[in-house]
Amino acid sequence: MDTPLREPTFLILTALATGPMHGYGLIGEVAALSGNRVSLRPGTLYGALDRLVDAGLVEVDGEEVVDGRLRRYYRLSPGGEATLSAETERLRRNVEAATSRLSARTRAARPITPRTAGGLA
Amino acid sequence: MDTPLREPTFLILTALATGPMHGYGLIGEVAALSGNRVSLRPGTLYGALDRLVDAGLVEVDGEEVVDGRLRRYYRLSPGGEATLSAETERLRRNVEAATSRLSARTRAARPITPRTAGGLA
DNA sequence: CAGCAATATATCGGATACGAAGGTATGTCG
DNA sequence: CGACATACCTTCGTATCCGATATATTGCTG
Numbered sequence: 001m002d003t004p005l006r007e008p009t010f011l012i013l014t015a016l017a018t019g020p021m022h023g024y025g026l027i028g029e030v031a032a033l034s035g036n037r038v039s040l041r042p043g044t045l046y047g048a049l050d051r052l053v054d055a056g057l058v059e060v061d062g063e064e065v066v067d068g069r070l071r072r073y074y075r076l077s078p079g080g081e082a083t084l085s086a087e088t089e090r091l092r093r094n095v096e097a098a099t100s101r102l103s104a105r106t107r108a109a110r111p112i113t114p115r116t117a118g119g120l121a
Numbered sequence: 122m123d124t125p126l127r128e129p130t131f132l133i134l135t136a137l138a139t140g141p142m143h144g145y146g147l148i149g150e151v152a153a154l155s156g157n158r159v160s161l162r163p164g165t166l167y168g169a170l171d172r173l174v175d176a177g178l179v180e181v182d183g184e185e186v187v188d189g190r191l192r193r194y195y196r197l198s199p200g201g202e203a204t205l206s207a208e209t210e211r212l213r214r215n216v217e218a219a220t221s222r223l224s225a226r227t228r229a230a231r232p233i234t235p236r237t238a239g240g241l242a
Numbered sequence: 243c244a245g246c247a248a249t250a251t252a253t254c255g256g257a258t259a260c261g262a263a264g265g266t267a268t269g270t271c272g
Numbered sequence: 273c274g275a276c277a278t279a280c281c282t283t284c285g286t287a288t289c290c291g292a293t294a295t296a297t298t299g300c301t302g
Contacts, residue, residue: 006259007125010215017222024279033218037211041261046281048259068268069279081226088219090158091212094131097154098209101138105202127288145250162290167252169288189297190250 005087008040009048013057013076013084020061022071023049049074057083126208129161130169134178134197134205141182143192144170170195178204 005013008030015021015029027040052058057080061073076084126134129151136142136150148161173179178201182194197205 003258004128006127007215008260010219014215014219014222017219017226022279023281035214041263042279042281043262043283044260047261051259067270067278070267071279081223084219085223088216088223091216092220093156094128094135095209095212095216098131098135098138098205099213101135102202102206102209105138124287129289143250144252162292163250163252164254164291164293165289168290172288188249188299191296192250 004090005083007038008044009052010084010087010091011038012040012045012048012052013080013087016058016074016076017081017084020073020075022064022073024071026074052080056080125211126204128159129165130173131205131208131212132159133161133166133169133173134201134208137179137195137197138202138205141194141196143185143194145192147195173201177201 011030011034012026015026015033018029021029023045026045027042030038030040049058053060053074057077058074059077061075064071064073132151132155133147136147136154139150142150144166147166151159151161170179174181174195178198179195180198182196185192185194
């Protein structure tokens, strides 16, 4: 499980953390929690779901027929919850590293970059 | 620029936020700021650098010869700094969304998920 | 001095995920 | 009936990433 999740996959797991949801509903939920910036395409969604089910991170929760249309619900597995948790921690560390370096940059207003300060051993 | 950065590319920009650095040095720096979890391979590094230079996010800062070996320094461009900043914000929002949903899950110990609560319009 | 490790560059091929587009089916609205 | 929205799924092309490999120079070791 050392393959880092990409954004669409991460958001799918995040959406499912709220509770079981069907495929088409995930498209709307992911759009909502990303502020309408990420719009999942069916190809991305079902490809990702197949992979996640195959990896045991997501399970099929059941099916339902509403107005003659099939709804297949997916649910986060315990392993999926653990993976999402670990991925979140990883991202949090990256965000912190980038934030501190960016703020240091702003504070210093980018001086002449002392290249003679010794390499990073 | 709506293509989200993958982790290796994000970490390269983060490393360069500290100051100019040469390719091989980036491998060590990225390893360091990721807690030795991400080890950049040459193929990833130079492929990413070419793409970043091509996209105007990174610029060649100059070259230096140390012990007969060429060192090509790269530097974060203003556009690269803006992109890194925007990407960091995006990740921060994703981390926050995942964190709140995961903690809500833990608190509720996963009840019966009210599926009849109405679809997300 | 021959061989190997380390530094530092670069390239190639395979694997995988993602995105765009299209396809099928059902129910509702005009 | 035709158009549209919901809801499922598939195929194809592209981009990114990783592993392996190649090249060149210095320095250490046998």
